[in-house]
Amino acid sequence: MAPQQLEKEERSPAERPFARQLARLERWEKLTYLAFVMPALLLLAVLFVFPIIKFLLISVFDPTFTLDNFVRAFTRPVYLRIFWKTFEISLMTTLGALFLGYPVAYLFANVPTRVRNILLPLVLFPFWTNILVRMYAWMALLGHNGVINQLLVNGNLIGEPLPLLFNRFSVLVGMIHFMLPYMILTLYSVMSGIPNELMQAAASLGSPPWKRFYRIYLPLSMPGVGAGCLLVFILAIAFFVTPALLGSIRETMISQVIEREISEAFNWGFGAALSLILIVITTTLYVIYNRVMSIEKIHGE
Amino acid sequence: MSNYAAGHSQWEKIKLLVFYLFCSFVFIFLIMPNFIVVPISFSGARFLQFPPKSFSWQWYLNYFNQGEWVRATIVSFEVAILVTFCATLLGSLAAYGLVRGRFGGKAVINSFIISPMVTPILVTAVAIYKIFSDLRLTGTIAGFVLAHTIMALPYVVIVMTANLRGIDIEMEQSARNLGASRLTMLRRILFPLALPGMISSALFAFLISFDELLIAMFISSPTVSTLPKKLWDGIRTEINPTIAAVSTLLILISVVVLVAAGLVRRHFEKRTG
Numbered sequence: 001m002a003p004q005q006l007e008k009e010e011r012s013p014a015e016r017p018f019a020r021q022l023a024r025l026e027r028w029e030k031l032t033y034l035a036f037v038m039p040a041l042l043l044l045a046v047l048f049v050f051p052i053i054k055f056l057l058i059s060v061f062d063p064t065f066t067l068d069n070f071v072r073a074f075t076r077p078v079y080l081r082i083f084w085k086t087f088e089i090s091l092m093t094t095l096g097a098l099f100l101g102y103p104v105a106y107l108f109a110n111v112p113t114r115v116r117n118i119l120l121p122l123v124l125f126p127f128w129t130n131i132l133v134r135m136y137a138w139m140a141l142l143g144h145n146g147v148i149n150q151l152l153v154n155g156n157l158i159g160e161p162l163p164l165l166f167n168r169f170s171v172l173v174g175m176i177h178f179m180l181p182y183m184i185l186t187l188y189s190v191m192s193g194i195p196n197e198l199m200q201a202a203a204s205l206g207s208p209p210w211k212r213f214y215r216i217y218l219p220l221s222m223p224g225v226g227a228g229c230l231l232v233f234i235l236a237i238a239f240f241v242t243p244a245l246l247g248s249i250r251e252t253m254i255s256q257v258i259e260r261e262i263s264e265a266f267n268w269g270f271g272a273a274l275s276l277i278l279i280v281i282t283t284t285l286y287v288i289y290n291r292v293m294s295i296e297k298i299h300g301e
Numbered sequence: 302m303s304n305y306a307a308g309h310s311q312w313e314k315i316k317l318l319v320f321y322l323f324c325s326f327v328f329i330f331l332i333m334p335n336f337i338v339v340p341i342s343f344s345g346a347r348f349l350q351f352p353p354k355s356f357s358w359q360w361y362l363n364y365f366n367q368g369e370w371v372r373a374t375i376v377s378f379e380v381a382i383l384v385t386f387c388a389t390l391l392g393s394l395a396a397y398g399l400v401r402g403r404f405g406g407k408a409v410i411n412s413f414i415i416s417p418m419v420t421p422i423l424v425t426a427v428a429i430y431k432i433f434s435d436l437r438l439t440g441t442i443a444g445f446v447l448a449h450t451i452m453a454l455p456y457v458v459i460v461m462t463a464n465l466r467g468i469d470i471e472m473e474q475s476a477r478n479l480g481a482s483r484l485t486m487l488r489r490i491l492f493p494l495a496l497p498g499m500i501s502s503a504l505f506a507f508l509i510s511f512d513e514l515l516i517a518m519f520i521s522s523p524t525v526s527t528l529p530k531k532l533w534d535g536i537r538t539e540i541n542p543t544i545a546a547v548s549t550l551l552i553l554i555s556v557v558v559l560v561a562a563g564l565v566r567r568h569f570e571k572r573t574g
Contacts, residue, residue, distance in 0.1 A: 033402025
């Protein structure tokens with residue numbers, strides 16, 4: 001910004017004839033930079049935004065204008081129940097990830113860099129492991145003849161294998177496992193900004209550790225808690241793979257219904273209506289999330 | 302007094318111990334699935350057995366002997382390599398325009414580019430499936446490359462935006478002032494400076510494409526499908542250790558890519574001091 005303004009101010013009367021030329025040059029500059037952004041924008045417009053709008057519009061033009069699909073989604077008890085289940089599972093996932101993730105993020109924020117560099121791969125490694133691999137591993141671990149049951153039965157700790165798979169428990173285990181890195185990294189990015197001196201000052205003034213944490217650290221880490229929970233909830237509410245592989249019919253979530261409407265029932269209108277509802281929910285939450293914390297700050301590092 | 306202090310610190314020690322135990326438990330929880338899959342893939346039994354009582358390569362042989370798995374692997378690599386190239390190129394150019402350019406509506410353009418990341422992937426997958434059916438792009442390599450490039454673009458743009466913001470604009474301005482054309486400046490000055498960022502975004506783009514499942518579920522055909530799609534079909538039909546062998550290979554690829562990313566970062570940090 002600054003150099004350009006400077007140029008304008010320092011322009012002497014003798015240079016006036018060039019003013020128009022300069023303006024044209026500036027406009028040309030602007031267009032050149034825009035041209036760099038154009039290929040990406042065009043690709044997204046043609047193969048992402050346009051298809052999504054086209055798809056979502058099927059919900060109201062099926063084939064002539066109708067609101068039946070939305071009436072169906074909001075009045076049939078089956079779908080209301082699925083909305084509620086989706087919400088419930090997402091909320092439990094969020095709270096579980098927060099419970100497990102907060103102490104680890106606290107650890108990351110308070111150990112020497114060297115130790116952190118050793119521990120960080122333990123979080124990043126599962127983060128970059130294919131979700132199917134992770135879910136397959138949980139199936140192998142929790143199954144009727146799975147690893148945990150084999151070990152327990154062979155160790156004579158239990159007579160009958162425990163029902164660990166295809167229920168609410170296994171869905172939550174799989175989802176919390178998937179979400180934990182997101183939660184930990186978001187919390188850590190906020191906690192690393194909390195100055196150590198505050199806690200030291202409180203300690204030197206005689207505040208006991210628990211009170212120090214409760215009165216100073218916890219409130220200061222709240223933006224991270226808010227951002228982390230929102231992010232996890234947004235991801236959880238649109239989840240598909242985990243409930244499909246680790247859940248039973250009772251853990252059906254909204255994305256699974258959309259998939260079934262499209263690829264089994266061929267009911268595009270209703271699938272589009274459910275998709276629109278899902279997009280409205282996630283987008284609203286993202287706008288809130290953006291207020292709490294800019295996306296770039298988290299992913300850009 | 303000293304007794305009280307001693308008791309106090311004892312209590313503190315116990316609390317600290319509980320804290321460390323809790324964190325260790327979370328780390329084990331995080332990393333365990335990765336480690337459970339590897340031994341299963343080398344099992345000599347005909348079924349899932351843990352710990353495996355005998356060693357064998359049978360599940361890997363099974364994988365290599367089945368044309369379908371190998372074909373899917375080749376498709377996945379082909380697609381991921383092309384996506385790496387396309388997404389890194391388009392994303393880096395866009396990030397350059399966004400960071401250095403002065404024009405209005407940047408926030409709008411930014412959220413436009415980020416949108417594939419925040420839209421529920423299943424909805425994206427269905428929408429792309431619909432348009433690809435019209436364009437006859439389902440079951441083609443080109444279709445996969447286009448769809449995965451869209452998914453990888455936001456990540457590249459975010460990484461490259463942060464990267465370019467950290468590069469001093471004066472280098473570019475000096476080059477231009479000394480008479481270098483924009484193309485020469487980009488090639489000779491900015492490209493070497495932005496290379497570390499471009500390599501890490503390229504690696505991320507590769508993994509995003511290589512791991513992508515939901516779009517592949519919709520746009521795959523019986524002859525052209527990716528490894529995650531085959532894995533998905535396999536997991537749903539049978540729990541045999543061939544899946545564990547494929548999973549181990551996928552874990553291996555992730556490790557290689559992440560280690561490469563780490564090495565690249567270290568190499569460039571050392572060079573710039």
